[in-house]
Amino acid sequence: MSMMFGKARTCNIVPEHEPAECNIVVLGAMGSGKSALTVKFLTKRFISEYDPNLEDTYSSEEMVDQQPVVVKVMDTADQDGPVNCDRYLAWASAFLIVYSIDNRLSFEVCQQYVEAVTLYTKGLQPEAPIILVGNKLDMERYRQVNKTDGETLATRFSCLFFEVSACLDFASVQNVFYEAVREVRRE
Numbered sequence: 003m004s005m006m007f008g009k010a011r012t013c014n015i016v017p018e019h020e021p022a023e024c025n026i027v028v029l030g031a032m033g034s035g036k037s038a039l040t041v042k043f044l045t046k047r048f049i050s051e052y053d054p055n056l057e058d059t060y061s062s063e064e065m066v067d068q069q070p071v072v073v074k075v076m077d078t079a080d081q082d083g084p085v086n087c088d089r090y091l092a093w094a095s096a097f098l099i100v101y102s103i104d105n106r107l108s109f110e111v112c113q114q115y116v117e118a119v120t121l122y123t124k125g126l127q128p129e130a131p132i133i134l135v136g137n138k139l140d141m142e143r144y145r146q147v148n149k150t151d152g153e154t155l156a157t158r159f160s161c162l163f164f165e166v167s168a169c170l171d172f173a174s175v176q177n178v179f180y181e182a183v184r185e186v187r188r189e
C-alpha cells in the first residue's frame with residue numbers, strides 16, 4: 003500500500019518530459035560580434051570588450067512559445083574560418099553564422115561557413131538549421147554589406163536571415179536565438 007502511495011507521489015513530482023535541449027553553435031569571422039551577441043542573449047547586456055580567443059559553451063533555461071528548453075550556446079573563437087569543425091558539427095542542433103554589416107571580409111568568411119556547414123548538414127536527418135546573422139546594425143553609416151547580399155545568400159542556402167545589433171535592443175537578439183529553437187522544433 004505504502005509503495006503504491008510512493009509511486010503516485012513520484013509521478014506528481016517528476017515532470018513527464020524533461021525540458022528539451024537545443025545546442026546552438028555561433029560561427030563567424032573574428033570581430034563579427036559572436037561573443038557580444040552570446041553575452042547579450044544570456045545577460046541582456048552589451049559587453050564591448052570580450053577576450054577574442056575565449057571559446058566557451060553556456061547553458062540557459064528558456065521559455066520559447068510557452069515551452070521550456072535548455073539552450074546551450076557554443077561561442078566559437080576560430081581565427082581561420084571553417085577548419086577543425088569536428089568539435090561542433092556533430093554537437094550542434096542549429097548554427098548561427100554571423101558577419102558584421104560594416105565589414106565585407108566578415109561576409110566572405112560567413113559565406114565560407116555557410117558552405118562548409120551546409121556540406122555537412124545536407125545528409126543529416128534532421129537537418130540542423132542555419133541562421134544567417136548580419137550584426138552591428140547600429141553601424142549603418144559604415145555599411146559594407148547590403149541587406150540584399152545577406153538576403154541573397156540566405157535564399158541560396160534556404161536559411162533564415164536577420165540583421166541585428168548586439169548593442170541595441172535585447173528583443174531582436176533574443177529573437178534570433180529563439181528562432182533557432184523554433185527551427186529545430188520544426189525539424
Ligand code: GDP
Pocket residue numbers: 030031032033034035036037038039049050051052053054137138139140141166167168169170
Ligand atoms: P567575436 O570575435 O566574433 O566574438 O566578436 P566580439 O563579440 O568580441 O566583438 C568584436 C568587437 O565588435 C568588439 O569590440 C565589440 O565591442 C564590437 N561589437 C560587437 N557587436 C557589436 C555591435 O552590434 N555593434 C557595434 N558597434 N560593435 C559591436
Ligand code: MG
Pocket residue numbers: 036037038052053054055056077078079
Ligand atoms: Mg569571441
